[in-house]
Amino acid sequence: MRLTKMMVLLILMAFAATPAVAKIKVVGKGDKMNFDASQIPSDLKGAYEIMKVKCIQCHTMERTVIAIQTGIAPVTGQPFDKQATKAYGIKMLRKPKSNMSRDEVKQVVNLMNYLIDESAKP
């Protein structure tokens, strides 16, 4: 029992510590969490703005941030890597009332791939 509690605590601590390790800083907590806009390169700013508006219609950005930082999709527990981003994008696009275009999703997928690369840097 005590060991289980200890492990839960360690996992929580690892999550809390992640933003400091990732190259692109994360600002805000909980519902307000997002990647730091000032660190997004100019050619991806457009995609960042799309993500900021379109990807918080059904859930907050925290879900996407955690997926990118940990490499694990937080709801299903499936891998969230560069091989998977496109499929997740399409999955989101196909949800009822997703209010996104194919091109918008494509741009966000491109941005997520960049963020995954950056998160992997020491």
Ligand code: HEC
């Ligand atoms: C129309 C509603 C809707 C929109 C818009 C939406 N999502 Fe989601 N998202 C969901 C639902 C519902 C889930 C719960 C898991 C599932 O059904 O796949 C989810 C889950 C997720 C997950 C976790 C997936 C998992 O398997 O754990 C990520 C990451 C995610 N969304 C990212 C995004 C991104 C990035 C965008 C913008 C391109 C976006 N979402 C837009 C509804 C939406």
